[in-house]
Amino acid sequence: MNKIFGVALGILAAIGGFVDIGDLVFNVAAGATFGYQLLWVVVIGVVGIITYSEMCGRVSAVSQKAVFDAVRERVGFKAGLITLVSAEIVNAMTLTAEVGGVAICLQLLSGLPYRVLIVLAAIVLAIVVWVVNFDWIERIFGYGGLCLLVFAVAAVKLHPDWGAVGHGFVPHVHTGNKLLYAYFAIGLLGAAMTPYEVYFYSSGAVEEGWTVKDLGLNRLNAMVGYGLGGFLSFALMIVGGALFLGKGIEPETLGSIAMGAQVPLGEIGLILALVGILFAVAGASIDTLFSGAYDLAQFCGFEWGRHKSPAGAPRFTLTWIVLLILAMLAVMTGVDAVKLTEFAVIFSVVALPLTYLPILLVANDKAYMKEYVNGRLANTLGIFYFVIILIVALTAIPLMLLTNLGQG
Amino acid sequence: MGSPRIKRFHQHHPQAVSRCLVAVCAAGLLAGCNGGTVDKHALKQDSKAISSLATEGSLFAEKVAKGESTGPYTRIQADNLGTLAANLADSLGRRKTSPGIEPKVRKAGKLAAQVAEQFKALQDHPSDRAVARSVQQAFGPLADQADKLAK
Numbered sequence: 001m002n003k004i005f006g007v008a009l010g011i012l013a014a015i016g017g018f019v020d021i022g023d024l025v026f027n028v029a030a031g032a033t034f035g036y037q038l039l040w041v042v043v044i045g046v047v048g049i050i051t052y053s054e055m056c057g058r059v060s061a062v063s064q065k066a067v068f069d070a071v072r073e074r075v076g077f078k079a080g081l082i083t084l085v086s087a088e089i090v091n092a093m094t095l096t097a098e099v100g101g102v103a104i105c106l107q108l109l110s111g112l113p114y115r116v117l118i119v120l121a122a123i124v125l126a127i128v129v130w131v132v133n134f135d136w137i138e139r140i141f142g143y144g145g146l147c148l149l150v151f152a153v154a155a156v157k158l159h160p161d162w163g164a165v166g167h168g169f170v171p172h173v174h175t176g177n178k179l180l181y182a183y184f185a186i187g188l189l190g191a192a193m194t195p196y197e198v199y200f201y202s203s204g205a206v207e208e209g210w211t212v213k214d215l216g217l218n219r220l221n222a223m224v225g226y227g228l229g230g231f232l233s234f235a236l237m238i239v240g241g242a243l244f245l246g247k248g249i250e251p252e253t254l255g256s257i258a259m260g261a262q263v264p265l266g267e268i269g270l271i272l273a274l275v276g277i278l279f280a281v282a283g284a285s286i287d288t289l290f291s292g293a294y295d296l297a298q299f300c301g302f303e304w305g306r307h308k309s310p311a312g313a314p315r316f317t318l319t320w321i322v323l324l325i326l327a328m329l330a331v332m333t334g335v336d337a338v339k340l341t342e343f344a345v346i347f348s349v350v351a352l353p354l355t356y357l358p359i360l361l362v363a364n365d366k367a368y369m370k371e372y373v374n375g376r377l378a379n380t381l382g383i384f385y386f387v388i389i390l391i392v393a394l395t396a397i398p399l400m401l402l403t404n405l406g407q408g
Numbered sequence: 409m410g411s412p413r414i415k416r417f418h419q420h421h422p423q424a425v426s427r428c429l430v431a432v433c434a435a436g437l438l439a440g441c442n443g444g445t446v447d448k449h450a451l452k453q454d455s456k457a458i459s460s461l462a463t464e465g466s467l468f469a470e471k472v473a474k475g476e477s478t479g480p481y482t483r484i485q486a487d488n489l490g491t492l493a494a495n496l497a498d499s500l501g502r503r504k505t506s507p508g509i510e511p512k513v514r515k516a517g518k519l520a521a522q523v524a525e526q527f528k529a530l531q532d533h534p535s536d537r538a539v540a541r542s543v544q545q546a547f548g549p550l551a552d553q554a555d556k557l558a559k
Contacts, residue, residue: 111480247467248555250460252492255485263467266476274481407453 018229019148019236020284021101021254022094022191022345024277025338027233028257029406030184031240032250036160036168039237041185043169045192046230048388050222051381052193052356055363055374056202057218061210062372066203068298071358074365083358084299086351091196091292093344095323096330098285099125100337104254105278109271115332122328125285129320134207134306137286144279150261150272152235157264158242165238183399183406186392187342190349192233193389196291198355203294207307212372236260253338293320342405349396352389360386446513447506452558454496458520459554461493465526466547472530472540482534490527497521516557523550 030038056067063070072080102121107114128137174181201222210218239260244251251257254277262270290306296319297304303313310317331337360382363374374382400406446454468485471477500517526543533539 108481108484109478111483247463248456248460249464249467250457251464253485253488255481255488256464258481259464259468259471259485262471262476266471266474267478270471270477270481404453 018226019145019232019280020094020191020194020287021097021281021337021341022194022348023233024101024236024254024257024280025341026184026187026191026345027236028240028244028251028260030188031237031242032244033184033240033406034174034181035241035245036165036238037172037174038181038184038188039165039168039234040171041188042192042230042233042237044171044388045189046226046233047381048189048385049193049197050226051378051385052198052359053201053222053226054219055359055378055382056198057205057210057222058215058372059359059362059369060202060205061212061214061218062369064206064211066206066294066298067199067359067362068203068295070362070368072299072301074362074368075358079358080299083354084295086354087195087199087295088292090194090344090348090351091288091295092323092326092330093340093347094194094196095285095288095292095327096335097337097341097344098281098288099324099327100331100335100340101254101281102278102285103331104337105274105281108255108258109274109278118328118331121282122324125282125289126321126324129286129289129306130310134204137283141279141283141286145276145283147272147276148232148280149235150265150269150276151232151239154261154264154269154273155235155238155242158239160238160242164241168237179399180403180406182395183403186349186396186399187345187406188233189388189392190345190352190396192230193352193356194345194348195351195355196288198359199295200287200291203290203298203304207305215372289320289323292323293317339405346396346400350393353386353393356386356389445504445506446500446509448509451505451509451513451516454500454520455516455554455558458493458496458516458523459551459558461489461496461520462523462526462547462551462554465489465523465530466544466551469526469530469540469544469547472534473537473544475537477534479534483531486527486531486534490524490531493520493524493527497524512557516554519550519554519557523547526550 027042030041059070060066065073068080068084071083075083099118099121102125103114103117106112106117106121110117128140132140205214205218236257240251243249243260243263249256251260258270258273258277261273265272293316294304296302297313297316300315302315304316305313308316360374362368363382364379366373468477468482468489472482497517497520500513500520503513505513526546529539530543
């Protein structure tokens, strides 16, 4: 009974923890631009992240090593270094956007000066990472992020055309501005399959001491957690379509996204939306922070792990502190967190093959995985997604330029 | 899966990937630029952006007028949206234009400035419902005029 309760709590945390600033920005903007027509892309993205997270968790449970450990061992130094550099660049951009997002939410809630809140956000994040244990970090931010469910209520209250919503789940090509449609499709895929998520997931599996006995839990966590988390993405896009599209509004700020809940639900909707965004983005900041430190430590062979004391893993600790300070300084320059998010998501799309190919290779390596090597379904999905990833990686930058960053 | 094949694949790619990363960064910088001459397409896009801000402002002011907002949110969000409008006004007021469209570009710039002024009023009086109602009424015609310019 306790185990079931634990799994249920983990799933709740995963729902609240699924959405990050990239999902918020791209889902609402896609809804505001194309209504519900891109809902099917979210489904594709969620199945993709489930497929690769399951592989990552399995690799970690079987080998007791996180993905970057495996990358270094199995694909060599040079290829591993390229993967590391690309992952860290995208990670730094994402972390900067997330820290900026936390400060914006705090400002919208408190009205205090932005720069003061940037520093406060960085200090609070550092204290949380330093003091709070892994399980509680997951719970605090996962449960806080559940406030985002207010967007699901808002979506219903906005009375969307449910027939059109249903049609949005059927893959189709838009008849209007195809380039812009493709740009948003790629952004949604990138937001759903962000590289830091799989690095964090696999390292978390090692931190929690998963073994082959936990393979069922791994599958359940990946499928139900990400699957239900995707539900929030649907809600955000439906709100974008039902509220903003008809009125010709292009939501360009996090405050505008919160208005999606304020309009149908009033002040309580606004507050819940802001709190939900705050916890979701702060939780993603911590995931991203850890992911950056995990990647470097695992690649370089440093001691790593949140479960170790800072003295037990000094270079890992130093890495996340430096990453957080750099992100804080970058936000202090006045960079637009929402614009940076769009760049971060599109650049992460370019880096996706470097992230997912090593995972696919390692999960298929019998010498490494023994009887837990990819089965037929995992391989079919893995290869299918890798082909999609390659296509979107090659087209992401040209589309970003041709559409002027989604402006049309 | 043989590891020699894995090694071969990656041995061929480091330089190509490095070149791609450089190109990606350069492309990103280019995409972020917002200067140059205002042509018909840019005027249309900027007019749509002004209309979007005015419409959002109207919706936003309506919630403030009904008492369905918080003071900090109203003040900060009005500031954020006002800054976007002011940036558009500044850009449309001073950039070079394609021949024949300068009057429209400058008109769009003035509209953007008027939108920014309305947001400033909300920012300065975040709890005043009467101001919010007046701002809401002002945003409607501004959005309509921007829509006309976008066509």
